[in-house]
Amino acid sequence: MRSEITWQKSSYSGGGDNCVEIAAHADVIWLRESDQPNVIAAASRHGFAALLTGVRSGRFGQVPSA
Numbered sequence: 047m048r049s050e051i052t053w054q055k056s057s058y059s060g061g062g063d064n065c066v067e068i069a070a071h072a073d074v075i076w077l078r079e080s081d082q083p084n085v086i087a088a089a090s091r092h093g094f095a096a097l098l099t100g101v102r103s104g105r106f107g108q109v110p111s112a
Contacts, residue, residue: 051069053069053078063080066079066080067079067083073090075088075094
């Protein structure tokens with residue numbers, strides 16, 4: 047499965063090795079941190095959209111500034 051998906055790094059990563067990466071495969075969105083590529087979280091497209099909505103609204107707290 048992992049060979050069939052293409053990972054994309056966050057545009058906020060700055061090219062470092064500690065970044066959030068995302069991939070889509072079939073109806074699943076995969077998330078991982080580049081420094082731990084074997085630890086992968088999966089969500090449905092609907093679940094991922096709900097996560098993004100929550101993050102953007104501040105439901106999970108403030109995002110620390112870089």
